[in-house]
Amino acid sequence: MITPSSLPELRDAVLSAPRVIAVGAETKPRLSAVEAVKISTRQLSGITEYEPSEFTFTALAGTPVKNIIAALAEKGQYLPFDPMLVEAGSTLGGVVASGLSGPGRFRYGGVRDFILGVRFVDGMGRLLRLGGKVVKNAAGFDVPKFLVGSLGRFGVIGEVTFKVFPRRESTLTLQMPFEAERMARIANSRFEADALDVLPGGEKMLVRLAGPGKALEVLAKEIGGEIIDNAIWNEIRETRWNFKTDLTPDQITDFKAAHVSCCGNVAFSHTPPTRGMTLRGEFPLWIGGRSRFAIEGAVKQALDPQNRLPTLDD
Amino acid sequence: MLSAVHEGRADTPVRSSEAAGRSVRSPLDRFAAILPPDRILMRPVELAAYESDGLTAFRTRPLAVVVPETADEVIAIVRLCHELKLPFVARGSGTSLSGGSLPIAEGIVIALNRLNRILKLNPQQRIAVVEPGVINTQVTTAAAPFGLHYAPDPSSQSICTIGGNVAFNSGGAHCLKYGMTANHILGIKAVLGTGEVVEWGGGSRERLGPDWCGLFTGNEGLFGIALEITLQLLPKAECFHTVLAGYRTLEQAGDAVSAVIASGLLPGAIEIMDALALEAAVAAVHAEYPPGCEAVLIVELEGPREVVAIERERLDAILAASAPVEMRPARDAEERFAIWKGRKSAFSAVGRLSPDFIVQDGVVPRRKLGEALRRIAEMARESNIRVANVFHAGDGNLHPLILFDGREEGALHRAESLAGRILKMCVEMGGSITGEHGIGVEKRECLPDMFTADEIDCMQRLRAAFDPLGIANPGKMFPGKEAPALSHVGLHPLEKAGLISRE
Ligand SMILES: Cc1cc2nc3c(=O)[nH]c(=O)nc-3n(C[C@H](O)[C@H](O)[C@H](O)COP(=O)(O)OP(=O)(O)OC[C@H]3O[C@@H](n4cnc5c(N)ncnc54)[C@H](O)[C@@H]3O)c2cc1C
Numbered sequence: 001m002i003t004p005s006s007l008p009e010l011r012d013a014v015l016s017a018p019r020v021i022a023v024g025a026e027t028k029p030r031l032s033a034v035e036a037v038k039i040s041t042r043q044l045s046g047i048t049e050y051e052p053s054e055f056t057f058t059a060l061a062g063t064p065v066k067n068i069i070a071a072l073a074e075k076g077q078y079l080p081f082d083p084m085l086v087e088a089g090s091t092l093g094g095v096v097a098s099g100l101s102g103p104g105r106f107r108y109g110g111v112r113d114f115i116l117g118v119r120f121v122d123g124m125g126r127l128l129r130l131g132g133k134v135v136k137n138a139a140g141f142d143v144p145k146f147l148v149g150s151l152g153r154f155g156v157i158g159e160v161t162f163k164v165f166p167r168r169e170s171t172l173t174l175q176m177p178f179e180a181e182r183m184a185r186i187a188n189s190r191f192e193a194d195a196l197d198v199l200p201g202g203e204k205m206l207v208r209l210a211g212p213g214k215a216l217e218v219l220a221k222e223i224g225g226e227i228i229d230n231a232i233w234n235e236i237r238e239t240r241w242n243f244k245t246d247l248t249p250d251q252i253t254d255f256k257a258a259h260v261s262c263c264g265n266v267a268f269s270h271t272p273p274t275r276g277m278t279l280r281g282e283f284p285l286w287i288g289g290r291s292r293f294a295i296e297g298a299v300k301q302a303l304d305p306q307n308r309l310p311t312l313d314d
Numbered sequence: 315m316l317s318a319v320h321e322g323r324a325d326t327p328v329r330s331s332e333a334a335g336r337s338v339r340s341p342l343d344r345f346a347a348i349l350p351p352d353r354i355l356m357r358p359v360e361l362a363a364y365e366s367d368g369l370t371a372f373r374t375r376p377l378a379v380v381v382p383e384t385a386d387e388v389i390a391i392v393r394l395c396h397e398l399k400l401p402f403v404a405r406g407s408g409t410s411l412s413g414g415s416l417p418i419a420e421g422i423v424i425a426l427n428r429l430n431r432i433l434k435l436n437p438q439q440r441i442a443v444v445e446p447g448v449i450n451t452q453v454t455t456a457a458a459p460f461g462l463h464y465a466p467d468p469s470s471q472s473i474c475t476i477g478g479n480v481a482f483n484s485g486g487a488h489c490l491k492y493g494m495t496a497n498h499i500l501g502i503k504a505v506l507g508t509g510e511v512v513e514w515g516g517g518s519r520e521r522l523g524p525d526w527c528g529l530f531t532g533n534e535g536l537f538g539i540a541l542e543i544t545l546q547l548l549p550k551a552e553c554f555h556t557v558l559a560g561y562r563t564l565e566q567a568g569d570a571v572s573a574v575i576a577s578g579l580l581p582g583a584i585e586i587m588d589a590l591a592l593e594a595a596v597a598a599v600h601a602e603y604p605p606g607c608e609a610v611l612i613v614e615l616e617g618p619r620e621v622v623a624i625e626r627e628r629l630d631a632i633l634a635a636s637a638p639v640e641m642r643p644a645r646d647a648e649e650r651f652a653i654w655k656g657r658k659s660a661f662s663a664v665g666r667l668s669p670d671f672i673v674q675d676g677v678v679p680r681r682k683l684g685e686a687l688r689r690i691a692e693m694a695r696e697s698n699i700r701v702a703n704v705f706h707a708g709d710g711n712l713h714p715l716i717l718f719d720g721r722e723e724g725a726l727h728r729a730e731s732l733a734g735r736i737l738k739m740c741v742e743m744g745g746s747i748t749g750e751h752g753i754g755v756e757k758r759e760c761l762p763d764m765f766t767a768d769e770i771d772c773m774q775r776l777r778a779a780f781d782p783l784g785i786a787n788p789g790k791m792f793p794g795k796e797a798p799a800l801s802h803v804g805l806h807p808l809e810k811a812g813l814i815s816r817e
Contacts, residue, residue, distance in 0.1 A: 053575055053681050054710075055490075076578050099525070112525050113497045126768045134677045135490060136709040137746040138483050138532055139753060139764050140791075141773050142496060145528025149521060166578040184438045188461060190552035190618050215620035246518040249439050266520035277522045290523065293512045298779035299529075303772070312523060 005043035007060075007119065007127055007158045013039045014156055014308065015125040021310055022156045024062060024091030027240070028098050028279040031151050034310040039156065041093050047071055048159065055135055056116060058161040061093025068092060078167040080108040082195070084237045093157040098279075099149025100244070102237045103195035103208065106262045108165070111148050117161035118144040123154075123304025133161050153312050154303045168194075168210040172217070173232060176225030178205040180252060180264075187263045191219050196263040197236065202256040208233065236261070241268035243287070245276030285313075341398045342378050342422075348390045353381040364405065364423050368470075369413040369756055371670070371726060376403070376417035383428045385445070385503070385541040391424055392539060393509040401785045404539045406447060406475030411673050412754025414482060414534055414790060421785070424539065426477050432456050433542065440547040441500060441517050446477025446540050453545060462547040465492040468750070469658040480540050483532030485750030487583040487657070490708040492548070494750065496531040501544030504530060506537060507781025516544060529776075534752050535787035537780035551582070551616035555626040556650045559611045559638040560604030564588055564703075567609035568684040570636035571707045574613060575680065577632055579625055584708030585612040588687075590667070591660050591702040591715070598663030601656030604640035611638075611707070612653055660704040661715065668700070668717035670726070674733050675751040676740030680710040689739055690714055697732045711749035712740070738763055753791045761793050 002020075004010040014020055017037040024041050026032065041062030050057040052075040059068055065083045072078055082104025083095050096118070101110035108114075117131030120143075131137060131144035147157060171194065176182070178198050183205055186193055195208035207223060208230075209216045220227060236259060247255065249264030258269035267273065275288025290312075300311060345354050355361060356378045365373040382388045395402045401421030408415050417423050429445035432452065436442070437460035442453055450471040453464040467486035468474055474484070480502070485494045492498075501515035514526040521527075530537055561567040567586050574581060587595065587610050595601040603610055613633070615625050626643075633641055644650035664671055678686045687703060690712075694701040702715040714736055718729040737747045737760050747753070747760045761770060774792060778784070 051679065051681070053572065054679050055575075099521070099523075101520070105519070108491075109493065109497055110520065112528055113493055122772060126772070128766075128769045128772050130765075130769060130772070132677070132746045132764075134679055134710055134745050134749075136485060136494070136677050136706070136711050136749040138485070138494070138675075138748045138750050139746050139757075139761070140769075141776055142483070142528050142532050143772075143776075145496065145525045145531075148525045148528065150524040154524065166580055188437065188440060188549050190549065192549070192551075192617055192621075211617070211621045212624040215618065215624055218620045219618060244520075244522065246520040246522055248517040262519055265518050286522075291513065294508070294510050295506055295512060295780060298508075298782075299776065302775035302779040 001038045001040050003040045003043050007044070010039070010044060010156060010158050011121050011125050011127050014121045014123070018308065019310065020156070020308060022061070022093065022097070022152045024094030025064070025089035027085040027088045027090045027094065028100065030278045030280050030283070030285060031098055034314045036310055041091060044158065049133070052077060055164050056133060056161060057164060058117075058133060058159060059092050060159050061091060061157045063092045065090050065092055065095060072164055073167065076167050077164045079114065079162065080165050081105045081110045081114055082237065085240070087238050088240070092160055096148055096157055096160055097150060097152045103197050103233060103261045106196055107192065107194045107210070112145050114163045115144045115148055115160060116163055118147055118157060119159040120147065120155040120157045123306060123308040127158065131161065135163050151312065153309050154300065156309070170213040170216060171208055171210045171230055172220055173228050173230050174207040174209070174220055174223055174225035175204055175228045176207070178203055180249065183263060184249065186223060191223060195233070195261075198252060198260040198264070200257055200259050202253065206232065239268070240280060241270065242280045243269045243273050243276045243278055245269070245273045341400060344394055344398065345378070345380055345391065348387055348394065349380055349382065353383070355379040355381065364408070364417060364425065367408040367413060367415040368411040369416065369672075369754070371672070371720070372413050372416050372755065374417045374419050376419065376421055376423045379423040379425055381425045381428060385429065388424065388426070388429070388539055388541060389505045389511055392505045392507075395422070395785055396507070396509045396783065399783055399785060401788050403787050404477065404481070404535050406478035407449070407473045409470045409474045410478065410482065410754060411675070411751045412748070412756040414752050414754040414787070415478070416755050418789060426475065426539070429541070436517070437462060439517055440549075442545045442547055443501075444476050444543055444545060446475060446480070446543065448476050450474055450476060450479060457547050458550070461550050463550045464498065464545055465548050466495045466498055469661060476543055476545070477540050480531050480543055481533060481535045482750070482752040485706070485711070487585055487706060489706065489711075489750075490584065491580055491582050496528055498546045499527050499531050499543060500546050502527045502530050502540055503542035504538050504540045507783065507786040519546065532752070533780070534754065534791050536777050536791060538786055553617065553619040553622045554644075554650055555615040555622050555629065556644040556653055557613050557629065557633060558603075558642045558644070558653050559613070559633050559636070560607035560640045561609045561611065561638055562607065564609040564687050565684050566637055567611045568687070568707070570611055570633060570638070571683065572681065573632050573636055574629065575708070577628060579615070579629060581613050581629070581708065582616040583612065583614040584706070585657055586610065586703070586705055586707040587657065587660060588703040590700060591664065591704045594663035594667050594702060595656040595660055597666050599655055599659045601652070604642070607639050612657060657704070664702050664715045664717065667702070668719065670720040671715045671717045672729055672733055673751070674712065674714045674716065674736055675748045676712050676737050676745060677749040678710045678712065678740050678743045678745040680708070682743045683707060683710055686712060686739065686743060690736055693732060693735055697728055699729060699732055701732075706749070709749060710745065734760065755790055758791060758793045761791065
């Protein structure tokens with residue numbers, strides 16, 4: 001394990017072995033379970049820039065998300081995509097490379113929707129900054145987005161810039177029996193729900209509302225269901241799920257055993273699904289295959305011509 | 315910036331496609347196997363409409379314009395271009411403001427307007443699958459009966475296409491809260507410069523593996539052509555609270571923005587227009603603004619009525635404390651519409667103040683807006699050029715409209731050099747040379763202001779992966795060598811109109 005403590009050292013680390021893979025806190029260990037020298041981002045930690053008035057911050061890849069959440073909270077801001085495994089120590093770089101978003105991705109989008117810029121080391125050992133540091137930027141190809149979910153296979157992330165939002169005054173959680181119709185109705189309604197999840201078993205669903213407390217009480221009455229403790233969302237976020245699957249709401253009933261998040265768009269499970277990705281455990285990384293196009297190999301060649309980083313199939 | 319482009323190129327003769335076609339067998343004949351003759355345009359009169367885009371100072375006549383009607387035809391065309399090593403430029407409505415859809419003299423234009431079907435609209439899942447030639451507002455119109463809408467709203471939304479929006483990752487007035495086009499793209503089927511057909515993503519809002527749709531969006535037509543796009547739709551906000559506030563000075567308007575941001579509110583839109591832009595809107599759409607204002611601020615809240623009822627009180631209090639000359643909350647949908655009509659007409663309205671103008675699209679950190687505007691005003695004064703400012707204040711995205719008269723000797727050059735200085739300033743302040751209009755032809759030379767040689771090389775390697783022959787929209791985005799697009803710069807519109815001529 002190599003433990004660089006600066007971005008130039010990260011670059012050297014990438015060049016130091018024929019095959020390397022970056023790891024953060026290894027909260028999704030299957031993603032980095034490959035034959036390669038591990039580069040730990042543990043010492044690449046800290047918020048390098050934070051401008052609350054800009055709604056942006058920049059932090060090194062190994063920064064624990066927990067620290068970021070705390071720094072943002074001090075200024076009344078938050079990461080709307082609701083990062084997972086925060087208490088377990090997940091790092092910002094790991095969040096990006098794994099592309100894992102929590103239940104809050106329902107309202108404003110996932111990791112991909114809040115990443116603005118990235119400094120990363122490509123397979124040739126070049127430290128590159130792509131994207132920008134301002135909330136809006138259309139210059140150049142959107143490599144930061146591409147690195148979301150890239151599993152460290154196309155570049156090693158050193159530093160990331162994110163957009164953040166002002167934190168809402170309060171949140172309120174409703175629990176009710178799951179019915180596909182009702183869920184779609186709530187999702188399409190005027191309520192602007194913040195999260196919409198179905199609990200394992202497929203019998204109950206949760207609706208989270210966020211905003212001024214007085215307004216939420218009125219909305220909750222209209223939506224119906226039982227008000228329960230907000231703490232349930234922490235449990236969902238902190239659960240060490242083994243698998244993740246992308247789906248569409250019409251497939252919810254096929255994922256009864258799973259926790260289905262984001263109004264039927266993603267499932268997290270402990271038992272292997274028919275298709276999906278393994279986050280922990282001895283299963284193949286991809287379950288049930290994945291689509292492959294020639295462009296994947298060509299982009300890999302462009303960013304990492306010597307295959308210094310593993311491929312998506314390793 | 316663009317100066318090199320204009321020099322000494324004016325009298326390059328326009329290639330005659332007829333002449334080329336008779337003697338030797340033209341490669342263009344091969345397109346006859348794909349399309350009927352009436353959808354292969356080669357006569358100068360037919361090509362004229364395609365010579366330019368929203369950056370009207372530049373025109374190039376392509377060899378031909380082909381007009382496919384199906385995705386399969388587009389695929390066949392791109393594969394033939396690949397075989398012939400023939401450059402192509404995809405074109406939606408041609409409203410690009412950076413010359414993105416400017417044709418290439420030795421290539422063809424692929425006009426996508428007839429791929430204009432909404433293939434699927436699933437209100438239950440809040441998604442739509444559309445062809446690239448579908449107009450932005452048509453998506454919202456189709457979704458409206460279900461209480462849904464498509465969020466990205468460029469001012470050109472009633473004419474620009476989703477394909478163009480994808481290519482440029484277009485923005486609009488609601489980006490701070492809802493993001494740009496890329497944030498609403500769930501799936502893309504595309505034919506790449508290699509001829510490969512790919513399908514990424516689909517109906518799900520989540521994905522596994524790298525974000526290919528994210529990489530493709532904003533490629534400026536350099537990776538290939540989007541054939542089918544899956545869009546996320548959002549429920550229409552139940553209720554809006556739109557306030558227009560006039561300020562004595564631009565600085566006060568800027569301070570009001572900071573106060574709104576600091577309050578913890580997240581408005582759907584925060585826009586500013588300066589005096590010259592206001593004058594234009596008044597002339598164009600008979601907008602009416604508080605008199606004696608150097609700036610007008612528009613702030614819009616949206617959401618469930620119970621939420622807006624609470625937040626509007628906070629917003630109104632913040633604005634009241636920001637020393638406006640006058641505050642005008644929209645009392646009904648009609649008044650709200652009028653406020654937005656004035657704002658969205660600003661670009662075209664400025665056209666009434668000046669025979670020509672260039673729109674810039676720089677971004678600065680929001681807290682530096684005041685300083686940026688002051689420096690733009692200084693630079694404008696120094697150059698003796700009028701600049702109108704319309705901007706997405708919530709995003710720090712400036713749109714200085716640089717007015718000039720193309721009939722005056724060197725005026726375009728002066729306007730461009732001012733534009734270049736403004737963009738340099740944006741980069742120096744930690745911002746960007748483009749927030750939403752893209753690099754195109756126009757800002758190619760500014761790319762190195764933002765990125766190092768290695769970073770540009772990285773992007774060129776990516777481009778080469780998608781399009782090893784460099785046939786997809788060559789001459790755009792990257793500075794220097796790859797510039798066949800500009801081998802012919804044709805007539806300025808004023809020349810066409812007979813107002814000017816160069817012997
Ligand atoms: C008055 C006015 C106001 C505007 N306001 C805004 C604004 O508020 N925000 C904003 O972001 N922009 C704005 N624009 C710029 C412009 O409208 C956008 O860039 C728009 O997305 C272009 O769409 P289009 O269909 O006209 O594309 P075109 O101009 O035809 O093409 C633009 C680019 O996309 C490529 N392209 C087109 N279709 C495809 C496809 N299917 N696949 C791959 N590449 C393709 C072209 O090659 C070209 O590079 C404005 C323009 C005008 C004239």
